[in-house]
Amino acid sequence: MADFFRKLFGGKEVQERPKVSDNATTAPLTDQQISSIIASQTPKYEMKQLIVGVGQSVGKQREHNEDSVLALTSTISGSSESIPFGLYIVADGMGGHQFGEVASNSAIRIIGGIVMKKFHSFLYTMPTQSLQESLQEVMEAAILEAHQYIQREAPGSGTTVTAALVLGQQVTIGHVGDSRAYAVYPDGRLDPLTRDHSLVKRLEELGHLSRDEAENFPHRNVLIRALGQGETLEADIFTIPFPQPGSLLLCSDGLWGVVNEKDISRIITDAPTLHRACQNLVEAANAAGGPDNITVAIVQLVG
Amino acid sequence: METRNITSPIGSDHGSGDSAPRQQLQPGVTLVNRYNIQDVIGVGGMGSVYRARDMHFPNVVKLVAVKEMINMAPDPLVRQTIVQNFEREANLLATLNHPSIPRIYDYFSHDDRSYLVLEYVHGKDLESVINDTNGFLPEDQVVSWAIQLCDVLAYLHSHKPDPIVFRDMKPSNVMINHNGDVVLVDFGIAKTFQVGQKGTMIGTEGYSPPEQYRGEATQLADVYALGATLHHTITRRDPRLEPPFSFAERPIRRINTNVSVEFEAVVNTALQYNPGERFPNADAMKDALMNVARKTGALSKITSALPISSGGVKPLWSFKCEDEIRGTPALSQGNLFIGCYDNNLYALNAADGQFQWKYPTDGGIVSRPVVFDNNVFFCSEDQRLHVIGTRTGKVVWTYYTEGKIYSSPRVADGHVFFGSEDQDLHAVNVNSGRAVWKFSTDGPIHSTPLVANEMIYFGTETGSFYALDFRGSLKWRFQAKRSITSSPVMKGQAIYVASLDGTLYALDAKSGWAIWKFRLGRGSISSPVIADDFIFIGAADGFIYCVDIRTAKEVWRFKTENQVSSSPAVYKDSVYCGSVDGSMYCLEYRTGRLRWKFESKSPITGSPVVFDDIVYFGSTDHHVYALFA
Numbered sequence: 001m002a003d004f005f006r007k008l009f010g011g012k013e014v015q016e017r018p019k020v021s022d023n024a025t026t027a028p029l030t031d032q033q034i035s036s037i038i039a040s041q042t043p044k045y046e047m048k049q050l051i052v053g054v055g056q057s058v059g060k061q062r063e064h065n066e067d068s069v070l071a072l073t074s075t076i077s078g079s080s081e082s083i084p085f086g087l088y089i090v091a092d093g094m095g096g097h098q099f100g101e102v103a104s105n106s107a108i109r110i111i112g113g114i115v116m117k118k119f120h121s122f123l124y125t126m127p128t129q130s131l132q133e134s135l136q137e138v139m140e141a142a143i144l145e146a147h148q149y150i151q152r153e154a155p156g157s158g159t160t161v162t163a164a165l166v167l168g169q170q171v172t173i174g175h176v177g178d179s180r181a182y183a184v185y186p187d188g189r190l191d192p193l194t195r196d197h198s199l200v201k202r203l204e205e206l207g208h209l210s211r212d213e214a215e216n217f218p219h220r221n222v223l224i225r226a227l228g229q230g231e232t233l234e235a236d237i238f239t240i241p242f243p244q245p246g247s248l249l250l251c252s253d254g255l256w257g258v259v260n261e262k263d264i265s266r267i268i269t270d271a272p273t274l275h276r277a278c279q280n281l282v283e284a285a286n287a288a289g290g291p292d293n294i295t296v297a298i299v300q301l302v303g
Numbered sequence: 304m305e306t307r308n309i310t311s312p313i314g315s316d317h318g319s320g321d322s323a324p325r326q327q328l329q330p331g332v333t334l335v336n337r338y339n340i341q342d343v344i345g346v347g348g349m350g351s352v353y354r355a356r357d358m359h360f361p362n363v364v365k366l367v368a369v370k371e372m373i374n375m376a377p378d379p380l381v382r383q384t385i386v387q388n389f390e391r392e393a394n395l396l397a398t399l400n401h402p403s404i405p406r407i408y409d410y411f412s413h414d415d416r417s418y419l420v421l422e423y424v425h426g427k428d429l430e431s432v433i434n435d436t437n438g439f440l441p442e443d444q445v446v447s448w449a450i451q452l453c454d455v456l457a458y459l460h461s462h463k464p465d466p467i468v469f470r471d472m473k474p475s476n477v478m479i480n481h482n483g484d485v486v487l488v489d490f491g492i493a494k495t496f497q498v499g500q501k502g503t504m505i506g507t508e509g510y511s512p513p514e515q516y517r518g519e520a521t522q523l524a525d526v527y528a529l530g531a532t533l534h535h536t537i538t539r540r541d542p543r544l545e546p547p548f549s550f551a552e553r554p555i556r557r558i559n560t561n562v563s564v565e566f567e568a569v570v571n572t573a574l575q576y577n578p579g580e581r582f583p584n585a586d587a588m589k590d591a592l593m594n595v596a597r598k599t600g601a602l603s604k605i606t607s608a609l610p611i612s613s614g615g616v617k618p619l620w621s622f623k624c625e626d627e628i629r630g631t632p633a634l635s636q637g638n639l640f641i642g643c644y645d646n647n648l649y650a651l652n653a654a655d656g657q658f659q660w661k662y663p664t665d666g667g668i669v670s671r672p673v674v675f676d677n678n679v680f681f682c683s684e685d686q687r688l689h690v691i692g693t694r695t696g697k698v699v700w701t702y703y704t705e706g707k708i709y710s711s712p713r714v715a716d717g718h719v720f721f722g723s724e725d726q727d728l729h730a731v732n733v734n735s736g737r738a739v740w741k742f743s744t745d746g747p748i749h750s751t752p753l754v755a756n757e758m759i760y761f762g763t764e765t766g767s768f769y770a771l772d773f774r775g776s777l778k779w780r781f782q783a784k785r786s787i788t789s790s791p792v793m794k795g796q797a798i799y800v801a802s803l804d805g806t807l808y809a810l811d812a813k814s815g816w817a818i819w820k821f822r823l824g825r826g827s828i829s830s831p832v833i834a835d836d837f838i839f840i841g842a843a844d845g846f847i848y849c850v851d852i853r854t855a856k857e858v859w860r861f862k863t864e865n866q867v868s869s870s871p872a873v874y875k876d877s878v879y880c881g882s883v884d885g886s887m888y889c890l891e892y893r894t895g896r897l898r899w900k901f902e903s904k905s906p907i908t909g910s911p912v913v914f915d916d917i918v919y920f921g922s923t924d925h926h927v928y929a930l931f932a
Binding site: 133135168170240 | 781782795796797808809811812813814815816817818819820851853854855
C-alpha cells in the first residue's frame with residue numbers, strides 16, 4: 001500500500017527505486033539461464049510434424065569434403081488429412097578412390113530424385129490413385145538405381161548411404177556401408193538402428209575380434225559393401241515406428257568414429273535446438289581431432 | 304551337512320533310504336485346502352517333491368510341483384538355519400523371471416514341514432534322458448540345450464543387486480520339458496554371490512571346479528560345471544565315477560567320434576583348470592556355442608531327442624458335435640464357446656469338455672464368439688448377430704443384417720462391430736442391440752474388424768481395405784488385387800493383413816500407405832499374429848510363414864501337407880496352427896522347428912486358442928479338442 005501511494009504522490013523516491021530493482025531483478029539472463037528456460041518449455045505442436053537439423057564439416061585433416069547430405073521436409077496429401085513426409089540421406093564417398101565426392105553426391109541425388117518422382121503427385125497435386133509400390137520397394141529401387149549410376153559414371157568409386165524416408169509415423173531406412181542411423185531417446189539411450197557393413201564389424205560378429213580389439217583394429221575403414229562396388233548389391237531395408245519421444249540421428253563415421261555414443265547422446269539431449277545439437281556434434285568431432293569429414297542430420301517427429 | 308543332502312542326486316539312497324518314504328504324503332491329501340497331492344515325482348534328502356493339482360482353479364487342471372522339506376534337526380539353531388535357507392530359496396526364486404527357471408507360486412510351513420509351490424515341468428531330467436538314450440545324444444541337440452543353459456546362467460549372473468551363482472549345475476538339475484527346452488531346477492544352494500566372500504563348500508563332486516573345493520564359487524564355477532555337464536551328456540561318462548578334474552584324460556572325440564572339433568573346443572575351454580583360461584562369462588560361452596551351431600547348421604536341423612514329442616499327442620479331452628467345426632473357439636471363465644455347422648453354439652467346460660448348453664441358430668456358425676459382460680456375442684449364416692447369456696444359454700437380444708454373416712464380432716467402447724454379406728460394416732450398441740451406424744462398402748465383408756486407437760480396420764471380398772473412425776466416416780482406403788478375408792492386426796502404428804492376391808501387406812495405420820509387401824506362395828485367408836518382431840501367417844500354398852516385421856524378410860517357413868486357412872496362435876515360445884491336412888502343429892517360434900503335431904480326421908480351418916498351457920480348437924471331423932500345449 002505504502003509503495004502504491006509513494007508511486008502516486010512521491011517524487012524523488014520513486015525515481016530511486018527502479019535503480020535498485022534494475023540491479024536486482026532485470027539483469028540480463030545468462031546464456032545458461034536462457035537455455036534452461038528454453039529447455040524447460042515444451043513447445044506445443046498441434047499436428048504431427050517433422051523438424052530437422054543438419055551439420056557438416058570437412059574436418060581438421062582432410063582437404064575435400066566427400067560426404068553428402070540431403071534433407072527434405074514436407075507434408076503429403078493423405079486421404080483425409082496431410083501427413084508428415086521427409087527424406088533424409090547421409091552418404092560418405094570412399095576416401096581413397098578418385099571419385100569419392102562424385103559417388104556420395106550422385107547417391108543422394110539419384111535416391112532423392114527417384115523417391116521424389118514417386119511422391120511428386122502426392123506432394124504437388126491431389127492424386128486419385130495410391131502408390132503401387134510399397135515404401136520399402138521404392139527405397140530398394142532408388143538405392144539400386146544409384147548403385148548402377150555410380151558404377152557407370154564414376155567407376156571405381158564407392159559410397160556409403162543411409163537414407164530415412166519418413167511417412168506418417170513410420171520411418172523406412174535404406175542402408176549400405178558404415179554411416180549410421182540411431183534412435184536417440186530423451187533418457188539418454190542411443191539405439192543403433194543400422195549394422196555397419198565393414199570388415200571390423202564382420203570380424204566382431206564372427207567372434208574373431210573382441211570389442212576392445214575392434215576399437216583398435218587397424219583397418220577400421222574397410223567396407224565390405226558399398227554403393228558402386230560389386231556386381232550385386234544388397235541393401236538393408238527395414239521400417240520401424242519413428243522414435244517418439246526422441247529423435248532420429250543419421251551420421252557419417254566422421255562423427256561416430258570419433259565421438260563416443262555416450263557423448264553423442266548427451267550433446268543431443270543437452271542442446272536447446274536441433275541445429276545447435278548438430279553444431280555441437282560437429283564441434284565435438286573436430287575437437288577430437290576431426291580426422292574425417294563430418295556429417296550429421298537429426299530429425300524429430302513432434303506433435 | 305544338511306545342504307549337502309539336498310544336492311545328492313534324486314533317487315540315490317543317500318539319506319533317503321528308509322526314513323523319507325515313510326513320511327511321504329499320500330495321494331489325495333490336500334495341503335492348506337488348496338494343493339491336492341497326486342504323486343511323488345522325486346525324493347531328496349530333506350523330503351519329497353510331489354505333483355499336485357491347484358484346487359483354486361476348479362475349472363481347469365492346473366498342475367504344480369510341491370517341494371517338501373521336513374525339518375528333523377534336533378538342534379534348534381540348525382532347525383532355524385534350515386528354515387531360513389528354505390525361505391531364502393523361495394524369495395530368490397520369486398524375484399527371477401526367465402523361461403528356463405520355474406516360476407514360484409507360493410510357500411508355506413506346516414508343522415515340521417515347509418513347502419514350496421512351483422511351476423510343474425512336464426518332462427524329465429537330463430540325467431534320465433542320458434540314461435534312457437541308446438547311444439549318444441545328437442550333438443545338435445546338446446548344443447541347443449547348451450545355448451539355453453548359457454542363456455539362463457548369464458541371466459542369473461547378471462542378477463541385481465548381486466549376481467546369483469547357481470553352484471550346482473549337473474544333468475539331474477536340468478529338466479528337459481515336453482517342448483525339448485531346458486528348465487533349471489533345484490535352487491537349494493543357488494546363492495547370491497558377494498564378491499570376495501568365501502562361501503561354504505557346496506556342489507556335486509565331479510561337476511564342481513577345483514576352486515569350489517577351496518570355498519570359492521564365482522560365475523566361472525558355473526561355466527566349469529556346465530562344461531562338465533556337457534562332457535557327461537555328449538560322452539555318457541559320469542564324472543562322479545571318475546577321479547576329480549580328469550576330463551582332460553577323457554578327450555570327447557576319442558569317446559564320441561561324431562562330435563565336431565568346434566564343440567569339443569568349447570567344452571574344453573569351459574573345463575580349464577585355471578578359471579582365467581575359461582570363457583570369461585556365460586555370454587561368451589553362448590557366443591562360442593552359437594558359432595558352433597552356425598557352422599554345423601545345428602539351429603536349423605534340431606529335432607527333439609525326446610520320445611514325448613515324437614510319440615502321439617493325446618488329447619486332454621474331445622467333444623463331438625453334429626457337423627463340421629470351421630471356426631475358432633473363445634474361452635472365458637472356465638467355459639469354452641464354439642460355433643458349429645450344425646447351427647449350434649456350444650458351451651463346454653474347458654477343464655473336461657463337459658457339455659454345458661447349446662444354443663440353436665438358423666444357420667451354420669463360423670464366426671468366432673466373443674465374451675463381454677457375461678454375454679457371448681457371435682454371428683451366424685442366419686444373418687443375425689446373437690447375444691446369449693454365458694451362464695443361462697438364453698438369448699439376450701439379436702440383431703438382423705441383410706446377409707449371411709461370416710465375420711466375427713469385435714466389442715470395443717460399448718459397441719460391437721462386425722461385417723456382413725450385405726456389404727455393410729455394422730456398429731451396434733452393446734447394451735440396447737440397436738444399430739448406431741452402418742458403413743456401406745463395395746463388397747461382402749468376411750474379415751473381422753480390428754479396433755485400435757479409435758479406428759476400425761477391415762477388408763472386403765472385393766479387395767478393399769477400409770479404415771473408419773468411431774463416427775463411421777472413412778479415414779483411408781487401400782486396394783489389394785484380390786479379396787481380403789484375413790483379419791488385420793496392428794503393432795507399432797502399422798497394420799498387417801493378407802489377401803487372396805498372395806501378399807502380406809504392412810500398411811501405415813494413420814494413412815494406409817503400404818510400408819512393405821511380402822509375397823506368399825499363394826493367396827491367404829489366414830489372419831496374421833505378431834510376437835516380438837515376428838509375424839506369423841498361413842497361406843494356401845501349405846506353408847506357415849514367419850516374417851521379420853521390420854525388414855519383411857522371411858525368417859522361416861514350415862510346410863504342411865495342404866492349405867493353411869487357420870490363423871496361427873502364439874503362446875510362450877511356440878506357434879500353434881492348424882492345416883487343411885487335418886493336423887494341428889506346434890512349432891518353436893524362432894526356428895519353425897516342429898515340436899509336435901496332432902492329427903484330427905479332417906481339415907482344421909479354425910484357429911487354436913491357448914490358455915494356461917492348454918490348446919483348444921475345433922476340426923471339420925466334428926470334434927472340439929483340448930491338448931497340452
